[in-house]
Amino acid sequence: MTKSTQDNKPIMVGDRTIPPPDARFITISIMGQPYEVPETLTILKAMEYAGYQFKRGCGCRGGICGACGTFYRIEGDHTLRTGLACQTVVEPGMILAQVPFFPSNRAPDLDLDTKTPADEQIATLYPEIFRCVGCGTCTRTCPMDIDVMGYIAYFKRGDIKGGAEKSFDCIMCGLCASRCPANISQFNVAMTARRITGARLTPRSEVTAARAEQVRSGRYEPMLAELCEMSAEDLKTLYVEREREPDLAKPGEWMPKDQTKL
Ligand code: SF4
Ligand code: SF4
Numbered sequence: 001m002t003k004s005t006q007d008n009k010p011i012m013v014g015d016r017t018i019p020p021p022d023a024r025f026i027t028i029s030i031m032g033q034p035y036e037v038p039e040t041l042t043i044l045k046a047m048e049y050a051g052y053q054f055k056r057g058c059g060c061r062g063g064i065c066g067a068c069g070t071f072y073r074i075e076g077d078h079t080l081r082t083g084l085a086c087q088t089v090v091e092p093g094m095i096l097a098q099v100p101f102f103p104s105n106r107a108p109d110l111d112l113d114t115k116t117p118a119d120e121q122i123a124t125l126y127p128e129i130f131r132c133v134g135c136g137t138c139t140r141t142c143p144m145d146i147d148v149m150g151y152i153a154y155f156k157r158g159d160i161k162g163g164a165e166k167s168f169d170c171i172m173c174g175l176c177a178s179r180c181p182a183n184i185s186q187f188n189v190a191m192t193a194r195r196i197t198g199a200r201l202t203p204r205s206e207v208t209a210a211r212a213e214q215v216r217s218g219r220y221e222p223m224l225a226e227l228c229e230m231s232a233e234d235l236k237t238l239y240v241e242r243e244r245e246p247d248l249a250k251p252g253e254w255m256p257k258d259q260t261k262l
């Protein structure tokens, strides 16, 4: 049974779901139930328009957090498609289900101080990567257009840093893992590789280490205490009137006149 447009109320607060007055209504199926929704909405907003309230499966609403992975088919088309509910606009005949969480294999107790070479560490933690059959389903599934099969291939041949860089845009939606015939949780392998790369394969930044030492020394505690004592109005003035880096300043060349708080 199709729910009538009168049954559906524009119910949103905050990120408001207000369709344009002349929006055309289309029928989509959400979790097996048909609804009529304005054609201009994203899946996320269409679901809210239909009365769903998100407690899981929604976070940033901006394509960054990976919480809103969605599977769908278009009626009459055999292709199973994927997308982020906050980024994908509804289509007539869309039959969809959200996958806010997908069970995945995540290696526990990552030892970042080990002397084991990084490639061996990944191979030991995730031996299933060698079962990859090169089908490319993960790459076709990824809503971020990441070459998932490609980064798994990097890990298989021991290039942990290369795979970490190739997977950098991953938002951990889990859609790739949900379709892998080799049961690989690609995004967790990649996250582990990025952690290993950051901790073991990247030169230490002396500037960052020096700054961290300054923070640990308590140098900024009195300044923070002073800020905490200020009124909201004074804080606002301080923020607005702060000395700012010019837009076209070359990196590393500009310094504020008052350097007492650096
Ligand atoms: S879906 Fe799995 S088996 Fe297929 S290419 Fe991706 S990682 Fe390999
Ligand atoms: S690599 Fe996998 S988990 Fe990461 S964004 Fe792509 S589909 Fe999502």
Ligand code: FES
Pocket: 057, 058, 059, 060, 061, 062, 063, 064, 065, 066, 067, 068, 084, 085, 086, 087
């Ligand atoms: S809600 Fe964060 S990616 Fe969609």
